[in-house]
Amino acid sequence: MKKLLWVVVLAVMGFTWVFTLSAWAAYPEKAVTVICPWGAGGGTDRLARFLADELSKKFGQPFTVVNKTGGGGAVGHAAGAYAPPDGYTITIVTLELATMHWMGLTDLTYEAFDYIAQVNEDAAGVTVKADAPWKNLKELLDDIKANPGKLLFSGVAAGGIWDLARIGMLHAAGLPVDSVKWIPSTTGAAQALTELLGGHVHVVTCSLAEAAPYIKSGQARALAVMADERLPAFPDVPTLKELGINWSAGTWRGVGVPKGTPAEIKKKLEDAIIEIANSEAFKKFMETNGFGIKVRRGEEFRKFVEEQDKAWKTVLELGGYLKK
């Protein structure tokens, strides 16, 4: 009797093993949900829809984008992180994953995700109106030093990425972080750039990609970019590092899955995303949207997010946004 029981147990285990293996081998065998933590029509949404389209073609199963917005990205990221780890829910993760928990907006940290690949990075810029008096970044910083508290900076809501980029830049340049005023923008870069063109704020620190249309039409000028190297789209705009300020900052986007997703599925997804990221169609898509391409594979991406998580804590503390 005991023997028989053992046989049954082993048989069941064997079957389970075979079936799960074949399930992995067949992934995906039904529709996959792609969670976008930001609204329809925005930059992250456009990227999500492009990736979903390409993944659908690659795997022959529909990849459907679902916009789960709210809480400054917290709602969507949480929905993606706490979904069943079976590969049928993937999430477009964005930089806010490394900042919002420090501000006390959510309990979710980067550790709730496994990382598939990063595909994008957009560096912050220092953009002024075309007829602004500062010819270069040095003149701007000198003005700030001479008249602390006079200049108005904008780009995003308080504690958002472009605010943090501004804080880091001032700190790295040896200026107090309150030597300029941060004017919060309720709808992100678009409103800040409107204010800039109207002459109501002096400097916008949103990504050069977002400011690009106005720079190209001659309504605005870029004084610097907060990247390690000059951007291909803006070869004339110097980096902060060239100007002796050791600081770079920007947003990034990538693909994550809930922690504990089977390694075989992660591998399949990673290979597919890397293949897409190397395609001509992707390069063209990113170029027309003004997005920067930066590809990091799973493990490398995870390390990067970990570093980001540490780096932003310091900056949030400088700005007084850290929740004790």
Next chain:
Amino acid sequence: MSYLLSILSLKVLFPLLLSMAFGVFVGAMPGLTATMAVALIIPLTYYMEPLTGLAMVIGVSFTAIFAGDIPATFLRIPGTPASGAAVLDGFEMNKKGKGALALTLDLFCSALGGLIGVLILIFTAPPLAEVALKFTHFEYFWLGVFGLSMAAVLSRGNTIKGLLSALFGLLISTIGIDVTTGYPRFTFGITELMDGVSFIPAMIGLFGISEVLKRLSFRESLDLPSVKINGKLDVLEALKLMYRNKFIIIRSSLIGTFIGALPGAGADIAAWVAYGAEKSLSGNEIGSGSPRGVIAPTSANNAAIGGTWIPALALGIPGDSITAIVLGAMLMYGLKPGPLIFAQSKDLVYQIFAVALLVQIMLLPVGWLGIKAFSRLVSLRAGVVMSAVVLFSMVGSYAIRNSVFDIWLMALFGLLGYVMEKINMPLAPMVLALILGRMIEDNLRIGLIKSGGSIIPFLTRPISLILFSLIVLTLLGPSIWKVVRKLKD
């Protein structure tokens, strides 16, 4: 003229017609907004020519804003946020059995308002966009206050309860992350409340669900048809009314276009301001089913769409959430919206204008079919229609950001609306405060950051001063007028 002819090809007209039919559906479905429709259409248009894509966006947005007024009239549920103001008199007219007339007025006024908005766009886009740029936090603060002062106008005759309703709305609008400090307020740890109470579920609940609850209290009415439709539109009567009120149409369309052109305000606020202006000028009859209360908001909200394209084309700055998506798409098409677009892509700009004009004409037959189809649906037994309303209210509340939380929120506001109406507290001031509360608070506080805590710029900047004076005149005007007349005697 040649531009008009150039768009009369099948590869433009057919997708345009499809998008307009889609717009009727989206607009008439509570919770599905014109913005969502545009976001869904845009990815399809990447495989088309830019003109076809833009034609579809224009078609869907004008049609959806019109169609939002259909459920507003029949069911008291605004189909899109821009129809909030159209609910009041439209539904009252429907209750009096004049639903068909209200919708005919709505259709004609939408087309005419849209036309006026587009004409202003064509002839004054660059200079008007420059004026819009002059608006910043100080001016938007007063614009918000001006809008909110309509709450006082809306609750005339019931002032205490009206103001209580507005105050309650203001209180609710303080929920969410404070943009000036990045700190969440009154969210009680609920992530879904971080961005504040979602406006659309709140409005669907307040107006729609509360109406369903009200009907439920009279069981016998559920067996009757929910709407009595005599089957045909009152074209002659509507045209007569419009001719008599032509200045209201023109004034509301001008208000709508201008507010639409401001990057910080859109069709929903435009409709309320036009409605409030009408009410404060022509008295208490508005709000109890007056055709003028239908004419003003429905002209203004469609005129606002033309307005939103003014800063979008002239400066590359979005006038609302729809044009924000359109600007992203234009970059994908390789176009550069902004001062140079009139030089670099002149043909396309004029073709866009031609499409926008054509849409206003096509809106008449398409909208007529939409009204027909919708009135068929709602003339079923009230019990059936009300169940469908609840179902669609749930779907609509969920769809706005795929959140079950918003369904509960909608139900809660439905209950709240029911109770408020039971004790004779008007709903409109609360809705107005919900829309404008955040705008007023954020702009006041950001303005104060800018000025270093001084209120001087709120009063000394030219446009601020004009807006401030307008508010004082609206609120004190009638009393001053009385005093002047007494002195004369």
